[in-house]
Structures are given as C-alpha cells and as structure tokens.
Amino acid sequence: IAGITxxxxxxxxxxxxxxxxxxxxxxxxxxxxxxxxxxGLGLRLIHYSNTAGTTGKGEVxxxxxxxxxxxxxxxxxxxxxxxxxxxxxxxxxxxxxxNSPLHFGNGTRLTVT
Amino acid sequence: xxxxxxxxPSLSVQEGRISILNCDYTNSMFDYFLWYKKYPAExxxxxxxxxxxxxxxxDGRFTVFLNKSAKHLSLHIxxxxxxxxxxxxxxxxxNGGSQGNLIFGKGxxxxxxx
Numbered sequence: 001i002a003g004i005t006x007x008x009x010x011x012x013x014x015x016x017x018x019x020x021x022x023x024x025x026x027x028x029x030x031x032x033x034x035x036x037x038x039x040g041l042g043l044r045l046i047h048y049s050n051t052a053g054t055t056g057k058g059e060v061x062x063x064x065x066x067x068x069x070x071x072x073x074x075x076x077x078x079x080x081x082x083x084x085x086x087x088x089x090x091x092x093x094x095x096x097x098x099n100s101p102l103h104f105g106n107g108t109r110l111t112v113t
Numbered sequence: 114x115x116x117x118x119x120x121x122p123s124l125s126v127q128e129g130r131i132s133i134l135n136c137d138y139t140n141s142m143f144d145y146f147l148w149y150k151k152y153p154a155e156x157x158x159x160x161x162x163x164x165x166x167x168x169x170x171x172d173g174r175f176t177v178f179l180n181k182s183a184k185h186l187s188l189h190i191x192x193x194x195x196x197x198x199x200x201x202x203x204x205x206x207x208n209g210g211s212q213g214n215l216i217f218g219k220g221x222x223x224x225x226x227x
Contacts, residue, residue, distance in 0.1 A: 004156070035217075042119075042202060042219040043157070090156050099145055099164065102215065104156030 003027070004105035006091050012111045013081050021076040021108050023091030031094045032074040033058075033102065034066060036087040043090065049074055081112045116140045117205050119218035126225050132190040134221050136203030139184065143205040143216075148177060148188045151200045151220070160201075161188070193225045 007022045025032065034046040035058075045058030049068040063085060065077045074093075078085055088109050092102040118137045126132045134148075144165040149157035163170040163177045163186070170177050176189045190197055203218040 040219060043204075043217040045215070092156070099162065101147060101159035101162060102149075102157075104149075104158065106154070106156045 004091055004093060004103060006089075006105035006108050008108060009106070010109040010111075012113060013078075015082055015112055016080050019078045019081055019110070021078075021089055021091075021110070023074045023076070023105060024072050025074075025091075025093045025103075026072065027093060027103065028071060029093035029095050029103070030071070031100070032068065033092040033094075034064070034074070034076045035090045035092065036060065037090060037107070038087050046076065046089075081110075083112045086110060086112045114139070115218075116143075117203055117216045117218040119201075119203055119221050121221050122219070123222040123224070126193045126223065128195055128225055128227050129192045132188075132193045132197065132223055132225065134188040134190075134201050134203075134223065136186050136188075136218055137184060138186075138205050140205070140207070140216075141184065142207045144208065145206045146177070146179060146186050147204045147215070148175075149202040149204060149217075150197075151202065157202055190223075193223075195225050195227050198223055198225045 004025045030051045033048045035043045037043050044060050047066040049055045052071045088107045090107045091105045094100040094102045147162040148160040150160045151157040161175050163179050179186045200220045200222045202220045204215050206215045
C-alpha cells in the first residue's frame with residue numbers, strides 16, 4: 001500500500017543522545033514535512049522540504065535538523081536530545097503545489113529521559 | 114499568538130445527530146482551510162478542504178462552511194456515527210499551503226455515543 005513509513009514506532013532515549021527518525025514515502029511527492037504533536041498544542045511544523053535538495057525551517061526548528069538527499073527520504077535528526085523533545089513526531093508529504101492536502105505517517109512516539 | 118483556534122477541546126454527540134466542530138482564525142491572509150481527522154496511534158488523515166473563494170464545500174456526510182467576515186469555519190457531520198469518534202484538527206494556510214506553512218489548531222475530540 002502506497003504511503004509514508006516512519007521508523008521507529010516508538011523510542012525511549014536518554015538525554016544528550018543523538019537520534020534520527022526515519023521517514024520514507026513511495027508516492028513520489030515533492031514536498032515533505034516533519035510535525036510534532038504535543039498535548040494541548042496541536043501539530044507544529046519543525047522542518048519542511050519542497051523538493052529534493054532543499055529544506056526550510058518551520059515553527060519549532062531548534063534542536064532538529066533534516067536532509068533531503070532524494071525524493072523518497074526525509075530523516076529528522078536530534079543531535080543532542082532534551083526532555084522537552086518528548087513528543088509524537090509525524091512525517092507528512094504532499095504533491096508540490098497549491099491546495100495539496102498532506103498525507104501523514106503513523107508517527108514516532110519519542111520519550112527523552 | 115494562536116492563528117488557528119479550536120476553542121472546544123471536546124464534543125459529545127448522540128449517534129444520528131449532527132456534530133458541529135468550530136474553528137476560528139486570526140490571519141486574514143489565510144486562503145485555504147482543511148479538516149483532518151485523527152484516530153489514536155495513527156497519523157492525521159485529510160477529511161475535507163475549502164478555498165477562500167467558496168463559502169461551502171460538501172462531501173457526503175461532511176460539510177465545511179467558511180465565513181470569511183467572521184474568520185470562522187465549521188465542520189458539520191450529518192448523521193454522526195460512532196466511527197466518527199476521533200480528534201479533528203482544523204488547519205489553514207496562505208498561498209494554498211505550498212510553502213509548508215499549514216497552521217493547525219489544537220484539535221477537538223469528538224465522541225459519538227451509540
């Protein structure tokens with residue numbers, strides 16, 4: 001089934017450790033996004049990429065980095081995790097262009113202790 | 114400052130009745146609005162959208178209404194079904210969301226009672 005695959009599904013991580021959340025899509029969508037969902041705060045954009053080779057900062061980019069080496073993959077890296085990065089992380093994609101709804105993965109639940 | 118507000122964290126409705134979920138926004142430049150539905154342990158899924166050139170869009174049991182003067186949109190579900198129980202997110206963007214600038218509300222948890 002076409003869609004977005006996120007890995008891992010969940011992770012417990014010690015503070016200060018480095019972690020990469022993986023995201024792969026097989027829909028050949030140009031644009032990809034990383035959101036975090038926190039209770040009472042909804043979904044907030046971390047980073048996005050409109051096309052392979054380009055990235056941009058969202059609303060809450062600090063502490064995170066992304067890369068877009070190809071169309072399908074959009075990994076999110078936490079260089080040195082902190083407890084405030086405990087959240088559910090959703091990767092999404094869309095065909096580039098106006099009025100394109102996002103397709104979301106099932107999320108990665110990350111706990112930083 | 115929240116640009117997209119869903120002031121009701123939760124809503125409970127009887128099966129067969131109408132569910133009305135509300136959303137207010139502050140940015141008059143928003144021109145594209147969407148509703149997403151989210152079940153536990155799953156990612157949000159797109160439900161319905163509306164462009165600012167329209168005031169209503171309908172898809173089966175789901176209708177979205179847009180009142181630009183009041184900066185308000187609502188999602189109507191008629192008739193409501195137990196399977197509609199989920200968290201509903203309202204989202205808005207400028208320029209159709211093409212620059213990754215989709216802004217989400219905090220969500221409203223809908224419970225449809227059999």
